Amino acid sequence: MTTETILVLGGSFAGLSAAHYALKHVLPSVPKSEGKTYTVTLVNPSPDFYWRVAGPRACVDKDLLPSSKYLYPIAPAFSSYPKGQFTFILGTATAVDTAAKTATISTTEGSVQTIPYKALIIATGTSTPAPMFSARATKEELTAALSSFQKALPSAKSVIIAGGGPVGVETAGEIAEFLNGTPGFFSSKPAHPKAVVTIISGDGKLLPILRPAISKQAEKFLHRLGAEVIYSTRVTGTTVEADGKTTVALSDGKTMTADIYVDATGVRPNTSYLPSTLLNEKGYVLCNSSTLRVDAAGPLVYVIGDAGSYTRGGVMDCYDAVPVALTNLKKDLSPNAASLPDRTYKQNTVEQQIVPVGRGKGVGAVLGWKVPSWFVWAIKGRDYMCSMAPDLVSGKKWAKEVAWKPQPTVQAKAGSQGGK
Numbered sequence: 001m002t003t004e005t006i007l008v009l010g011g012s013f014a015g016l017s018a019a020h021y022a023l024k025h026v027l028p029s030v031p032k033s034e035g036k037t038y039t040v041t042l043v044n045p046s047p048d049f050y051w052r053v054a055g056p057r058a059c060v061d062k063d064l065l066p067s068s069k070y071l072y073p074i075a076p077a078f079s080s081y082p083k084g085q086f087t088f089i090l091g092t093a094t095a096v097d098t099a100a101k102t103a104t105i106s107t108t109e110g111s112v113q114t115i116p117y118k119a120l121i122i123a124t125g126t127s128t129p130a131p132m133f134s135a136r137a138t139k140e141e142l143t144a145a146l147s148s149f150q151k152a153l154p155s156a157k158s159v160i161i162a163g164g165g166p167v168g169v170e171t172a173g174e175i176a177e178f179l180n181g182t183p184g185f186f187s188s189k190p191a192h193p194k195a196v197v198t199i200i201s202g203d204g205k206l207l208p209i210l211r212p213a214i215s216k217q218a219e220k221f222l223h224r225l226g227a228e229v230i231y232s233t234r235v236t237g238t239t240v241e242a243d244g245k246t247t248v249a250l251s252d253g254k255t256m257t258a259d260i261y262v263d264a265t266g267v268r269p270n271t272s273y274l275p276s277t278l279l280n281e282k283g284y285v286l287c288n289s290s291t292l293r294v295d296a297a298g299p300l301v302y303v304i305g306d307a308g309s310y311t312r313g314g315v316m317d318c319y320d321a322v323p324v325a326l327t328n329l330k331k332d333l334s335p336n337a338a339s340l341p342d343r344t345y346k347q348n349t350v351e352q353q354i355v356p357v358g359r360g361k362g363v364g365a366v367l368g369w370k371v372p373s374w375f376v377w378a379i380k381g382r383d384y385m386c387s388m389a390p391d392l393v394s395g396k397k398w399a400k401e402v403a404w405k406p407q408p409t410v411q412a413k414a415g416s417q418g419g420k
Contacts, residue, residue: 002036006329007103007115009093010123010270011044011074012052012135013392014305014318018121020395021326023081029330038333041087041115042074043105046138049074049393053315054384055133056170056356059149060178064359067146069386071139072393089113093124093273098297104273119300119329122274122285126267126306126313133167136270149260153178156259157195160248162235163264164201165208166355169218171264172199173357176225182360183224190226197227198258200250202234202265207363209312209353214363214370221357221373235265269307284309284420290344292325300332310419311347321345323402341406347419356381 006026008019019042027038051070058065078086091107103120105113131137131145156179161172180193199206199222205215206229219229230250237249238261246261269283278296280286285303287294289310294301302325305311305318327343334340354364354376362376379385391397 004036004038004118005116006038006040006119006121007117008040008042008121008123009103010125010305010307011042011046011049012123012125012305013315014123014125014307014322015042015044015121016049016074016077016392016395017319017322017398018123018304018326019078019086021322021398022121022329023078023085024395024398025401026326026330026333027085030333031335038118039085039087041089041117042078043089043091043093043103043115044074045090045092045108045136047074047090048072048139049077049389050135050137050139050142051384051386051389052133052135053380054386056167056174057359057384059132059146059171060153060174061150062146064178065383065386067143069383070389071142072389074393077393077395089115095273096120096275096297098275098278098301101298119333120297120302121325121329122271122294122301122303122307123305124270124273124307126269128167128267129263129265133264152260158258159195159197159260159262160200160246160256160258161198161262161264162200162248163266164199164203164206164229164231165264165266166353168199168201168262168264169206169222169355169357171262172197172222172227173225173361174359175262176222176227177358180226182358188224190224193226195226195259197225198256199227199229200233200235200248201229201231202251204232207353207355210351210355210363210365211370214365218355218357218363221361221363224361225358235263238263267306267313271307280309280420282420289347289419291328291342292321292345293328300329302329308419310345312349312419314353316352317348320348322398323404327404343404344407354380356384 022040049072054070075088091105094106095104103115128134176197179195180190206218207215234251239247247257285308287303304321304325306313311317324343324345331340350368351365356362361373362381
């Protein structure tokens with residue numbers, strides 16, 4: 001009996017989901033008569049899963065959101081599977097040879113492993129400049145970054161946040177409310193603000209995915225907490241001064257200085273280990289945007305999550321993609337693959353995003369419909385959806401195979417639908 005490896009690179013939302021889905025719904029489907037068995041190997045630089053959605057509140061105060069709500073060990077979550085079916089490697093992919101079908105892994109212990117794979121799932125996602133928003137930080141790195149930030153925050157008189165996307169807006173709201181409090185019933189601003197909180201937005205409005213009216217509502221909620229917004233301006237450089245403050249250079253030639261600076265300007269794909277022929281000009285993995293196969297890498301290679309060119313990003317979009325890629329993996333491993341239909345992915349381009357602004361307000365849209373502030377609080381603002389984390393980590397979220405109805409095949413070019 002030959003044993004071959006389904007290799008999953010990355011252990012955040014996409015990687016954990018792919019590993020559980022493969023173990024639950026792909027491995028059991030492989031015909032035993034073929035003389036092959038498959039195992040799943042998951043590679044991640046941290047032993048823990050970080051529910052990074054919680055970052056904007058977690059960075060403010062450990063009492064508002066304890067780490068037990070957003071940090072979970074990965075290995076124990078796979079202990080229920082049959083022995084020999086799953087391997088967890090603490091390390092980082094440094095190279096992939098698509099011709100030899102191998103991946104080179106640098107482990108956290110300092111060794112280098114070369115892992116042959118039958119199938120490869122690329123799920124290494126993206127990183128942010130600030131470690132408190134990044135899934136690749138280890139528990140120790142994350143805890144140190146959060147602790148340092150939490151110690152400095154109470155005495156801050158000025159805070160600059162670069163980036164007008166959801167993380168920037170959420171972080172500004174959490175910090176402003178923590179430092180300044182909330183306005184009284186008949187007031188539009190806090191009575192005794194302690195700090196000036198400023199968002200630097202490179203766009204002409206906040207929250208680019210949402211309509212202007214919703215973005216303006218977010219600005220109003222920020223003003224209520226003592227936060228201001230500077231539009232159509234980018235941060236071009238930063239300098240940490242001798243007194244610990246940060247001087248921020250702006251695209252309009254001006255400078256600002258703050259006690260605390262937060263870089264929430266966006267994400268960078270974690271794909272430097274891949275051949276350049278697999279990447280687009282921004283570093284995202286080119287794929288067939290219908291099947292999520294990375295055709296240029298050869299057969300049985302797929303991409304899921306924010307590292308892929310097919311998606312505009314986000315956890316919900318990642319969840320939509322997991323059943324597509326894994327169903328196609330199951331098909332491709334079948335001896336009858338040629339007669340089976342592909343499962344196809346279609347990007348959800350409907351206006352959909354919910355953004356808390358402080359602990360009691362928020363803005364957003366779901367399925368194209370503007371939602372009220374109380375709805376945002378109920379769904380996300382209470383705990384940044386941390387209650388959903390245990391089911392993801394344990395695999396309970398994927399306990400049932402996601403049903404689908406085969407559709408006529410639509411040819412799609414690599415990275416052609418939406419995405420990046």
